[in-house]
Amino acid sequence: MRVATSMLYQQGLASIQGQQSSLMQVQQQLGTGKRIVTPSDDPVGATRALGVSQSIAVNDQYTATRTQATNMLGLESNALQSVVTTVQNIQGLLVQAGNGTLNDSDRASLATSLQAQYNQLLGLANSDNGNGQYLFAGYQSGSAPFTQGAGGGIQYNGDTGQQLLQVDVSRQMAAGDSGSSLFMSVQPSAGYVVQAGATNTGTGVFSALAVTNPSDPLYGHSMLINFQNNATTGALEYTVTDETVQPPAAVGSPVGYTPGSAIQVGGVSFTLSGTPAAGDTLTLAPAQQSGTNVFSSLSQIIQALKTPVGSAADQANLSNALSTGSTKITNALDNVLTVQTSVGSRIQELTTLNDVGTNRNLNYTTTLSSLEDLDYASAISQYYQYQTALQAAQQSFVKIQGMNLFKYVQG
Incomplete structure (x- = not known):
């Protein structure tokens, strides 16, 4: 069989190029730390890695949403704790108002104190998140939910909407509560x-x-x-x-x-x-x-305390007004406490979901690592192997170049 010089050159060049390609691929793997540099390196593995990467991105989005929900519920929880404290202060003042030894001046002083608590409660009902968004306005969060109406009473301008956030694959959670459910409602068990x-x-x-x-x-x-x-x-x-x-x-x-x-x-x-x-x-x-507006109930109590008591009938009307008002305030407090408990439960659930999401993300990361990450010991071994093979191919090609019969012919 005749072997042409050009064939020897082509084979030598092909061997060098093949070894260079293998060496460059290993160099890219070592440089990126990834076993799959291009999809062609492992089509099946690349497809699976893409799916896992997408799952990680979705899980990260759930984590971000849970952080948002936790922040929103945390603000609401703080506001509700202040509401509870204010209503408890009101209850304490009502107990004082029931003292039969008080005169008109004493009751007027208590009415002034209750008015201050009324104003504080109204301010808490109009709490915002620091960015101009009101916590208890429902979907109408751009404007104050509670304002004074033409007749002097407090009216609710928001709605009953609750912003629902997708905090996990199959879990939507309300990130707030409407003012109507807090300050204008009572629990079904109120009696x-x-x-x-x-x-x-x-x-x-x-x-x-x-x-x-x-x-x-x-x-x-x-x-x-x-x-x-x-x-x-x-x-x-x-x-x-x-x-x-x-x-x-x-x-x-x-x-x-x-x-x-x-x-x-x-x-x-x-x-x-x-x-x-x-x-x-x-x-x-x-x-x-029987009237569930806590502001209206409190306003009626304040008016009753401002009314002078000059007869036994006046005293009876005052006692009945205080008794009715105390019952309504207690019902309002029970309602706020129920919502506060719900908020706390939601925050606790978010903590649990965060733990689940962290474990899920760890599993995804481990799976992705097994698909993509490089075995450095094996890659370095291959690198030196391909480098040696390339050097051998280059040296062989040099020797093949030197194979020429004419240099053995004597002139």
Whole structure:
């Protein structure tokens, strides 16, 4: 077989180029620290590595969202703690206001203190995140949720929306709560509220209410108790009207009134002392139907404390107003505490999800490392192997170049 000189050159050159290519690939791997420099190095591994990298990016996004949610809920939690402290201060002032030895001046002073707490509570209800976004405005976070209306009362300008953040693969979480759910709502378990009529002129004072039979058919209904004199005997009696049905219907027959006796209706009971006047009324209704605006409740208490007490009837009206107001404030506090507990639970859940996300990210990183990262010991060994082979190929090519018969011919 005839071997041409050009063929020897081509083979030598091909060998050198092949060794150079292998050496350059190992050099790139050593320089990047990656086993897969281009997809062609390992198509299957490159595809799997791309999928894992995308999973890491998504997991990182969940982590960022959880950080955002934690910050938002942290701000809300701080504000709610201040709200709780303020409402507890209000409760303390109401206890002082119930002291029968106080005079008009003392009560006016307490009203001033309650007004300061009212203003502080209003400021907390309009808390923002420091960037002009109000915490309790729902989706209307660009403007203050609570403002004073034309009639002097506080009105809510926000909505009931809650910003939901995708904090994990299958978990959306509310990153805030609306002002209506905080300051204008009560819990379903709040029970009943008793209120005296605004025009009452008697001395009847009601006590705390107790639930005696929650299975009563009328339990949960709104009741109106009217006092009047019996047309025949002139004795004081009262009738109960179910205000929930339409039209309102009387419940049973008129009942004679005895001071200090218990009034039982609709599965609840309370005691009424003193002597109501004919025409006086009491409203007995579930808390959800008795006015849930904490600012309105507090305003009514302040007004009652500012009203001079000049008679036994005035004292009865004050005592009833304080009793009703205290019940409403307690219901408001229970509602805030419930929301505060919910916020704390969400923050705790975010901490757990962060731990899960960290472990997930570690698994992803380990998998990606096994697919992409370079085995330096093996790569360095290959590097020297290819370098030696390249040097051998270069030296062989030089020797092949020197193979020429003409240099052996004598001139």
